[in-house]
Amino acid sequence: MRVMVLVKATETSEAGVMPTSELLEAMGAFNDQLSAAGILRDGGGLKPTSKGKRVAFDGEGRTVIDGPFSETGELVAGFWIWEVKDLEEAVAWVKRCPNPMPGPSEIEIRPFYEEADFA
Template identity: 50%
Template sequence: MKVLVMIKGEGADEDKVAPTDEMFAEMNVYNEQLVNAGIMLAGEGLKSSSNGAKVVWDTSGEVSVVDGPFTESKEIVAGYWIWQVSSLDEAVEWAKRCPSTPELRSELEIRPFFEMEDFAQVVSPEILAKEQALVDRVKEQHG
């Protein structure tokens, strides 16, 4: 099963702690363990919300763009991993080993990806085939 592991923090705290050499070293050890175990497919940290934007659709269909920072947000996603694991329990066990920063409250949220077969009962085979063709093209383009 493929899962997205989101590294979450509190919006108001996102610029309070700068990464240190020690933090990078600890995370590098952890990432190396994930790679050696063969479960890490991708993973990156995200710049603070002050570097981002939100695109918002309201109930009337109007679209607006809100520039960061998003300090009013209770939670922000600070980074992520994509893992290939045998079960949600395995992902939880790996997540529990993640280094943390004592100064800040943070959490990891683990969410499984949908697989094509999850939609087999509700989507036509033709649409699933088109979607799979797009997935295959993305893999060809980006590896």
């Protein structure tokens, strides 16, 4: 089962505050564990939404919206794509993850649709 693991943005990440060297080292070690276990497929950190854009669709119309975007708790600061046997395994790995932010934070796990879902 493939899952996307989403690190939710915080006010700190949206302000562009870079992680400490200790956190970068801890996250690097965690990524090494994921790789060694054969779970990690991809991952990365995202720049704040002030550096991004959105495209809104309405019928044939397209509107480009410049960041930053509000609702910090609904924004994504980083992601992984993992191959796990089930959601319980993904949850177990997330529980081992260092806190990705300097304060309270959340990580969301979302399964990908697989071909069998459309049969």
